[in-house]
Amino acid sequence: MKNVHIAICGAGIAGIATAYYLAIKYRQQDIVLIDKNLPMSLTTSKSGENFRDYWPQPCMTALTRHSLDLMKTLADNNDNVFEMHYSGYDFVSASVDRDIFPSDHLAGPDHAESLSRIVDREQLRSTQPYLDESIQQLVHISQAGAIDVHALGSLLISKAKKAGVQVLQASVDAIENQSTGFRLGLSGNADHRSLDTKNLVLTPGPFIDEMAAMLGISLPVESILQRKFIIPDPCKIIPRNMPFTIFADPQFLQWSDEETTLIKDNPEYGWLLDEFPAGLHIKPEGSGNIKLGWAYNRKPEKPRWETTDDFDFPNITLRGASRFIPALKPYVDEPPTPIVQFSGYYTRTPENLPLIGPLQKEGLFTVSALSGYGTMAACSAGELCADCIMGGELPTYAPYFHPERYDDSTLMAEINKTASDGQL
Ligand SMILES: Cc1cc2nc3c(=O)[nH]c(=O)nc-3n(C[C@H](O)[C@H](O)[C@H](O)COP(=O)(O)OP(=O)(O)OC[C@H]3O[C@@H](n4cnc5c(N)ncnc54)[C@H](O)[C@@H]3O)c2cc1C
Structure with missing residues (x-):
């Protein structure tokens, strides 16, 4: 004792x-x-x-x-x-009016100094050329980074x-x-x-x-299993100095007609045609990799000590990411390997x-x-x-x-x- x-x-x-x-x-x-x-x-x-x-x-x-x-x-x-560094966050949206997180507090003086907003298409094209044409708004947060x-x-x-x-x-x-x-x-x-x-x-x-x-x-x-993964970026699509970039819009994934028919024929995959939440994020990782995450899972479960990889997750996330960084599209069907997945619980x-x-x-x-x-x-x-x-x-x-x-x-x-x- x-x-x-x-x-x-x-x-x-x-x-x-x-x-x-x-x-x-x-x-x-x-x-x-x-x-x-x-x-x-x-x-x-x-x-x-x-x-x-x-x-x-x-x-x-x-x-x-x-x-x-x-x-x-x-x-x-x-x-x-x-290695604490302030590399910033960029929230991007296809809507010029999108509130990143609807809240009076964020519109107030508390954040005025650390926040900048770009809504000019030409400026976005020259500073963030990797973003899709549809992106109308970028909110940059400077009090943000990684450790x-x-x-x-x-x-x-x-x-x-x-x-x-x-x-x-x-x-x-x-x-x-x-x-x-x-x-x-x-x-x-x-x-x-x-x-x-x-x-x-x-x-x-x-x-x-x-x-x-x-x-x-x-x-x-409650605990909800969430995932991230790292893949190489052989086509050098993501600039090494790109801030942690988050898609602030919900979205429907884009599927071919053939894929849509297949999904409709398999009711357990029907959710792939539902709206996915905002928050998909991507950043450069190490010298030549990229890291992506998307907390779209909303189903609580009893936590387990060991979790397993979800083989659909990288495809779904890359598909969603190519909506705002279109050069990622070739990675959707042929993701570069190795794919290293991490999963753990958001206990909240x-x-x-x-x-x-x-x-x-x-x-x-x-x-x-x-x-x-x-x-x-x-x-x-x-x-x-x-x-x-x-x-x-x-x-x-x-x-x-x-x-x-x-x-x-x-x-x-x-x-x-x-x-x-x-x-x-
Ligand atoms: C995919 C993912 C991405 C994330 N990204 C970020 C991020 O970018 N930024 C951020 O700030 N946070 C992030 N988080 C959240 C962050 O990782 C967690 O909030 C944080 O790690 C929780 O730490 P913890 O100490 O509470 O829990 P844990 O790290 O889970 O530690 C709990 C410890 O308790 C021990 N334990 C449990 N039960 C027992 C027992 N009965 N006896 C003895 N030991 C026990 C376990 O072994 C474990 O080591 C992310 C989480 C996930 C899942």
């Missing part, structure tokens, strides 16, 4: 950042960070690693902005080992370990309430079969539902805001439901959870992420006013 002051269950980027801020900001030493597998091997290893402060909800702008500030400081103090999340997590975990945090490889199979704290039932390589802790932080990524249920707690989360709440802070029991906390933005928000989310545990001063955005916000009807009415949830 082992006894600690704080146990953090799950060493993805959320658990690692929480351990880091507890150890570094609050000098807490008696912390154990537990994971069944290698740190960052689950959802975090599937991240597209992009960041932005451009969110329809003001609280998300504030959370991600603070996270970018924290990452910038870490980058400056550590030779930018995690190497594995390098960021490795930096945080090594500093946390130096400050005294222990990392334990074990599966948390059971959690019991004790009069003061919690008893964790462990299996795997750990020397101990159980561990007592005064404070417990749940950071198990897609398994938050399962872990909260061990304590009889039900949380409003209905309004797509995370759960950060205290849960219903004394000493119990979570950083979870980080959906498709967990790598960009991890630093501020981990710091906020550390502030909650240590009774530190809380930022103004804290109530918006409080796991018990659903009991506050005024706050929820304000949250639900925003028409877009900002998901890409």
Whole structure:
């Protein structure tokens, strides 16, 4: 039996950042960070690693902005080992009137400085010649870019370990309430079969539902499998300095008459004729590859530890991408190989805001439901959870992420006013 002051269950980027801020900001030493597998091997290893402060909800702008500030400081103090760079986002649309994310907040002064909009066709043709003729509007976000999340997590975990945090490889199979704290039932390589802790932080990524249920707690989360893939770009279609480019329009995929007949004859493929959502994204990757993603799947499922490749996904996504970058069309039928696919869960709440802070029991906390933005928000989310545990001063955005916000009807009415949830 082992006894600690704080146990953090799950060493993805959320658990690692929480351990880091507890150890570094609050000098807490008696912390154990537990994971069944290698740190960052689950959802975090599937991240597209992009960041932005451009969110329809003001609280998300504030959370991600603070996270970018924290990452910038870490980058400056550590030779930018995690390669934080501001390469920007370009949202493109075939409609000059398209609101990227419908929201009063985005139209206000908060984003005026970091946003530029091009609606002049000639200017678009000369600056972004790879875009389709139909594109009428480009919104460029400058407070956006990418990091190497594995390098960021490795930096945080090594500093946390130096400050005294222990990392334990074990599966948390059971959690019991004790009069003061919690008893964790462990299996795997750990020397101990159980561990007592005064404070417990749940950071198990897609398994938050399962872990909260061990304590009889039900949380409003669902997990939806999303994918990305990397392929070579032998025809050099995507300029190496192209910003992360997102199609802001929903679309119907283009099929030949023969393909349409085939789809209609196979009812299980009927969805391929439905409208697909906005948000398809593409960027250059490494020296000669491109990375594409499209969160068109909207079906929640019970998370699995192992996921399999979807062989239709690259074809569907390239077909959609060739709508706004037409030179990609030859890749639709003959995609360059190798195709490397990544899949993981967007574990999210209905309004797509995370759960950060205290849960219903004394000493119990979570950083979870980080959906498709967990790598960009991890630093501020981990710091906020550390502030909650240590009774530190809380930022103004804290109530918006409080796991018990659903009991506050005024706050929820304000949250639900925003028409877009900002998901890409
Ligand atoms: C395809 C895809 C693309 C994405 N792109 C971006 C992006 O561009 N930018 C961005 O900011 N975010 C992106 N995200 C989101 C981001 O990757 C996640 O929000 C983030 O990684 C979540 O981190 P986490 O620590 O909460 O979860 P995880 O990384 O899943 O970590 C949870 C950890 O808990 C451990 N665990 C679970 N249960 C147990 C147990 N019972 N016992 C012991 N250990 C346990 C797991 O082994 C795992 O290591 C993307 C996600 C996906 C799926």
